[in-house]
Amino acid sequence: MTDPAAPATTPATDTTAQAPAADPAAPADTTTTAAIDKSTLTEIPSGELKSEELTGTTVYGANDENIGEISDIVLSQDGKVDAVIVDVGGFLGIGEKPVAVGFDKLSFMTDKDGNKYLYTTFTKEQLDAQTAYDKLSYTEQRDKQRLVQ
Numbered sequence: 001m002t003d004p005a006a007p008a009t010t011p012a013t014d015t016t017a018q019a020p021a022a023d024p025a026a027p028a029d030t031t032t033t034a035a036i037d038k039s040t041l042t043e044i045p046s047g048e049l050k051s052e053e054l055t056g057t058t059v060y061g062a063n064d065e066n067i068g069e070i071s072d073i074v075l076s077q078d079g080k081v082d083a084v085i086v087d088v089g090g091f092l093g094i095g096e097k098p099v100a101v102g103f104d105k106l107s108f109m110t111d112k113d114g115n116k117y118l119y120t121t122f123t124k125e126q127l128d129a130q131t132a133y134d135k136l137s138y139t140e141q142r143d144k145q146r147l148v149q
Contacts, residue, residue: 041109041117049108059086059106059118067124071098074138083146088127098133102148122147 061067072085083100107119130147
């Protein structure tokens with residue numbers, strides 16, 4: 001028998017303060033850089049870039065549309081950057097496909113505040129259609145997996 005004067009206990013898994021789940025029907029991120037005046041950006045020489053600065057950088061495509069972000073960098077045998085791996089597609093990190101984009105097909109820009117922007121002439125559709133990057137077979141399949149045209 002319980003004592004009616006005893007205080008009520010709180011369950012160990014109180015869910016009242018949890019954030020609501022993400023809405024799976026929400027639209028994908030369609031952020032564009034159209035509001036950014038590209039004439040105010042300056043190009044960053046590739047020799048001044050560090051891999052830790054590149055990872056996570058948003059990639060903008062031919063129409064200034066957010067098409068993905070850099071997840072990794074592929075080096076050539078001589079230690080130079082051969083390609084960057086851009087994660088495209090998916091939703092909230094689920095279902096993304098890694099695509100290798102030739103380093104020479106990218107323009108790294110910065111604004112006066114040090115914010116970095118990465119532009120490519122490729123469209124989201126071109127990256128979506130590209131063969132996925134596979135770390136284990138990249139050396140043998142480089143011409144097939146690396147987007148350069």
